[in-house]
Amino acid sequence: MRVVMENLSKKFGHFTAVDDFSVTLEDGELVCLLGPSGCGKSTVLNMLAGILPVSGGKIYFDGEDVTDIAPEQRGIGLVFQNYALYPHMTVMGNICFPLEIQKVPKAEREARAEEMARLVHMDNMLGRKPKQLSGGQQQRVAIARALVKKPRLLLLDEPLSNLDARLRLEMREEIRRIQQETKVTTIFVTHDQEEAMSISDHIVLMKDGVLQQHAQPQALYNDPHNQFVADFLGNPPINNIPGTVSGGVFSAGPGAQLRLDDFRRVPEGAKVNLSIRAESFVVEDAPAPDRMSCLVENVYQMGKEEMAQLSFGAHSFRAYISSDYGLRRGDTVHLGLRSRGTFVFDLETGARY
Amino acid sequence: MSKVTKNRLGTGLYIFGALLTAFSLIALAAGRRGALSLALPCIGLVLTVLGLYLNHSYHTRQGTARVSLYLLLVVGALIMVFPFYWMISSAFKTSAEMSIYPPTWAPRNWLNFENFRIALNTAPFEKYFLNSVMVTSASVAATAITTILAAFAFSRLSFPGREVIFSLLLSMMMVPFEMLVITNYQTIVRVGLNDTRFALVIPFTSSIFYTYILRNFFQTIPDGLYWSARVDGCTNWRYLWKVMVPIARPSLVTIILLNGLASWNSFMWPLLVIKTDANRTLPFGLYTFTTEVGSNNEQMLAASTVVVLPMILLFLFARKQIINGVARGGIKG
Ligand SMILES: Nc1ncnc2c1ncn2[C@@H]1O[C@H](COP(=O)(O)OP(=O)(O)O)[C@@H](O)[C@H]1O
Numbered sequence: 301m302r303v304v305m306e307n308l309s310k311k312f313g314h315f316t317a318v319d320d321f322s323v324t325l326e327d328g329e330l331v332c333l334l335g336p337s338g339c340g341k342s343t344v345l346n347m348l349a350g351i352l353p354v355s356g357g358k359i360y361f362d363g364e365d366v367t368d369i370a371p372e373q374r375g376i377g378l379v380f381q382n383y384a385l386y387p388h389m390t391v392m393g394n395i396c397f398p399l400e401i402q403k404v405p406k407a408e409r410e411a412r413a414e415e416m417a418r419l420v421h422m423d424n425m426l427g428r429k430p431k432q433l434s435g436g437q438q439q440r441v442a443i444a445r446a447l448v449k450k451p452r453l454l455l456l457d458e459p460l461s462n463l464d465a466r467l468r469l470e471m472r473e474e475i476r477r478i479q480q481e482t483k484v485t486t487i488f489v490t491h492d493q494e495e496a497m498s499i500s501d502h503i504v505l506m507k508d509g510v511l512q513q514h515a516q517p518q519a520l521y522n523d524p525h526n527q528f529v530a531d532f533l534g535n536p537p538i539n540n541i542p543g544t545v546s547g548g549v550f551s552a553g554p555g556a557q558l559r560l561d562d563f564r565r566v567p568e569g570a571k572v573n574l575s576i577r578a579e580s581f582v583v584e585d586a587p588a589p590d591r592m593s594c595l596v597e598n599v600y601q602m603g604k605e606e607m608a609q610l611s612f613g614a615h616s617f618r619a620y621i622s623s624d625y626g627l628r629r630g631d632t633v634h635l636g637l638r639s640r641g642t643f644v645f646d647l648e649t650g651a652r653y
Numbered sequence: 654m655s656k657v658t659k660n661r662l663g664t665g666l667y668i669f670g671a672l673l674t675a676f677s678l679i680a681l682a683a684g685r686r687g688a689l690s691l692a693l694p695c696i697g698l699v700l701t702v703l704g705l706y707l708n709h710s711y712h713t714r715q716g717t718a719r720v721s722l723y724l725l726l727v728v729g730a731l732i733m734v735f736p737f738y739w740m741i742s743s744a745f746k747t748s749a750e751m752s753i754y755p756p757t758w759a760p761r762n763w764l765n766f767e768n769f770r771i772a773l774n775t776a777p778f779e780k781y782f783l784n785s786v787m788v789t790s791a792s793v794a795a796t797a798i799t800t801i802l803a804a805f806a807f808s809r810l811s812f813p814g815r816e817v818i819f820s821l822l823l824s825m826m827m828v829p830f831e832m833l834v835i836t837n838y839q840t841i842v843r844v845g846l847n848d849t850r851f852a853l854v855i856p857f858t859s860s861i862f863y864t865y866i867l868r869n870f871f872q873t874i875p876d877g878l879y880w881s882a883r884v885d886g887c888t889n890w891r892y893l894w895k896v897m898v899p900i901a902r903p904s905l906v907t908i909i910l911l912n913g914l915a916s917w918n919s920f921m922w923p924l925l926v927i928k929t930d931a932n933r934t935l936p937f938g939l940y941t942f943t944t945e946v947g948s949n950n951e952q953m954l955a956a957s958t959v960v961v962l963p964m965i966l967l968f969l970f971a972r973k974q975i976i977n978g979v980a981r982g983g984i985k986g
């Protein structure tokens with residue numbers, strides 16, 4: 301189902317939790333709603349579900365305006381972080397419950413519930429109570445329950461946050477598989493950028509209730525629209541070196557100058573952040589105007605690669621360097637920058653140049 | 654004092670204390686009277702507790718501590734059960750047996766139902782019993798329903814002034830029952846229900862305290878359950894009965910049992926509003942009966958047994974539910 305959110309906003313009293321939020325999701329996609337805790341992800345999800353009334357804007361499902369339609373008429377399946385299974389019902393009872401409400405005959409609903417249980421690999425535990433299941437198994441049941449009535453839209457609110465690290469990886473792939481098998485349009489809320497990068501077709505990144513960027517995971521990583529997006533994605537976090545641009549030359553302090561084509565677009569005298577991903581450095585053998593001459597402060601072994609702690613002017617940053625170069629503390633290296641993974645942002649507004 | 658000495662001393666003390674308690678109780682039961690035989694069990698208990706306390710600080714308290722804990726529990730249970738045993742056994746004694754000194758430990762004939770016959774013939778206990786059953790079940794059923802509905806509204810529905818109204822209700826718990834009695838009495842009289850069984854039910858069809866407890870429990874049920882159900886098309890009404898009530902069952906059972914007990918035992922209110930003998934409930938009936946039979950203790954105890962028995966049976970059958978309810982925070986809220 302194609303989901304359109306148009307200038308959506310939500311106010312709690314004077315506090316604006318979601319502000320002028322416009323996003324279009326294509327049919328059959330798995331989209332991650334990503335952002336730090338408290339940025340309004342759940343609020344957006346709850347407005348889509350009809351749990352929260354909107355303060356402004358419109359929601360369209362397949363062209364139909366559903367903004368003021370009751371939750372039960374929207375055809376949604378919901379999955380929560382804490383699974384929200386009915387503790388007094390068995391797995392079978394839980395998965396059947398949505399169909400029971402719709403008065404589907406018993407034989408049919410049990411057949412459909414079994415089919416769903418098979419899909420999530422829980423068909424051998426139909427008689428158990430939620431208490432007798434692990435967190436991952438409970439979440440599988442919750443997904444089966446959300447899918448059994450064949451929703452047009454599946455909404456998952458931080459479904460993996462309560463699981464331990466190993467299970468989280470496993471369930472992440474499970475959700476991807478289930479989504480691809482059922483082709484149901486899915487919105488997956490998370491604050492974990494790695495989770496979002498690995499699972500989704502598109503990522504919608506939010507901050508303080510405002511849409512930051514809507515793009516494919518790789519595009520978000522390689523082409524961030526602003527400082528926040530660049531900072532939020534990537535591990536280790538992107539290096540930010542503040543400085544001033546004048547005459548196409550970036551200066552981060554005495555003896556720390558750099559000339560790049562990128563800086564030509566920057567207005568004279570602007571204060572900027574030069575943001576470089578740790579993997580975007582190339583070791584060169586001689587200094588040049590478009591190379592950074594840096595002092596090696598520290599070197600950490602990380603398998604084939606080395607993580608070097610370097611300083612450029614007064615600013616410290618980290619770079620992946622091949623261990624072939626045998627860097628030592630106190631060395632001076634000359635680093636070129638790959639255009640991929642190198643960005644210039646305005647220091648104040650965070651806008652990209 | 655070193656840990657080991659403390660532990661040894663503790664172990665010695667509580668074993669000695671428990672044995673002293675047990676033996677002195679047996680001696681007491683065997684008919685020895687006097688200040689010493691009464692004091693000994695108490696001293697034994699104190700020593701046991703002191704020993705346990707000393708031993709507590711030491712890590713090897715698994716085996717022996719458990720044994721002594723059970724001993725202590727057994728002693729406690731005996732003390733609790735004893736009055737009931739005394740009541741029931743005395744109900745089977747003849748009046749001659751009752752006046753023997755020192756009192757006998759058991760009736761000569763356990764099948765002597767004479768006291769029960771006299772008691773049941775002197776006053777219409779079956780009538781009282783029926784009244785009690787009707788009044789208790791009506792007020793328990795009504796209280797359960799109003800409690801469930803109110804707790805749902807105050808925990809799940811949002812309406813203007815919800816918290817204010819709830820605080821007002823809670824503040825009414827501060828008003829002592831004795832004060833409400835006056836206004837309740839006037840109301841009942843004006844409505845013209847004085848001296849009817851309705852008068853015993855109507856003031857007791859809701860309870861703020863139980864509503865408070867159930868509301869607190871309802872609030873612990875995650876929102877996710879509600880919204881999953883709502884999105885699936887479940888109405889509030891259906892969600893309440895299909896999800897919330899079954900989840901809250903242990904608390905509800907506890908509430909119903911406590912409420913039932915209070916209603917069954919209520920005495921002051923019936924005394925006030927009921928005049929006609931045929932409308933009396935068991936405790937009230939028992940009270941008038943005892944004043945009538947005067948010093949016939951064995952008949953009084955037979956009647957008491959009849960009155961108390963249904964509640965004891967109920968508790969024996971519902972034991973697991975009550976313990977579950979209390980343990981699972983049903984009553985802690
Ligand atoms: N019912 C509410 N009343 C007031 N403020 C709320 C309410 N729900 C959420 N908020 C606020 O809105 C912001 C966004 O919340 P939420 O959507 O839950 O964030 P997220 O899911 O991204 O962590 C938060 O600052 C939160 O405090």
Ligand SMILES: [Mg+2]
Binds near residue numbers: 341342343458
């Ligand atoms: Mg959230």
